[in-house]
Amino acid sequence: MIVTLELAPASVTTEGGLIEQVGLGRTPVREAIQRLAWEGLVEIRPRAGIAIAALHAGDWRKVIDARRGVEIVLAREAARNVAHAASEQFREAAMTMQRAVITGNVIFFLEADKALDEAMARAAENPFASRLAAPLQTHSRRFWFRYKSDTGLTEAAEHHVGLIRAILDRDEAGAAAEAGRLMDLLRAHADAAARR
Missing domain, CATH: 1.10.10.10 (Winged helix-like DNA-binding domain superfamily/Winged helix DNA-binding domain)
Structure with missing residues (x-):
């Protein structure tokens, strides 16, 4: 809510x-x-x-800046450690995101995004990074819902699916790069929201 x-x-x-x-x-x-x-x-x-909590557009940049490094760590470690059980969670998140884009259902997308974050936390096996990332991810979803949910669904889903593919391919460098690209996308949205 x-x-x-x-x-x-x-x-x-x-x-x-x-x-x-x-x-x-x-x-x-x-x-x-x-x-x-x-x-x-x-x-x-x-x-x-x-x-x-109030929602100040300029704060979204701060959230993304704080989140960037820990997301890269989680992505790299998830690619290194992903197990069969976790890979199913990643596939389900990707499929749900794609369905959300087709149907234009922002709530499905947010649920898939949260499921992806949880799968990445589980696969990364780094509870310190996961605990640090979780509140930042929630704040980020809130900002994204406020400023980009009406126009950013397809682009966001493409970046998330790219991250999922790299993790499932066990491509540590690729997963880290995809996480960085996702943070770049969110930072660009945050910058645009702050200029409004």
Whole structure:
């Protein structure tokens, strides 16, 4: 809901309101709020509610700059370590992205992007890099949804599928290069969003 802006940037909600919206109990919602606060997606304001992080176009560049190096590490290590079970997750993510492009379904694309990030984290076998990347990936998806989801689906999917191919081919240098190209694409989008 935060990534797809259903919970509007800079809006304020309450724990009770979130419990009602998501239909879960107090404990899982509280745990999610704590994790989201740690990731910088919400700010807990005692007795005032929960503020959804604002979305400033210039911050997207900062997210991409922070993300670049760790994505290259994850891609290289995923190509080195990919196992048969993980390769199925990569193939499924690629197929879902391609279906998302054909149908123009941005939500499918975001789900496939998250599945790809999870497959890469699992295949890379580097929990330190994965934990560092996860919140940056979420912030990046949120920015992409706000600024590029209406026009950037095909291009983004092509870059992701190129990354998946390199990983499945166990091409470490190629995977690192594809991850770098994907970050370059996102940085170009971030630069354009900041100029608006």
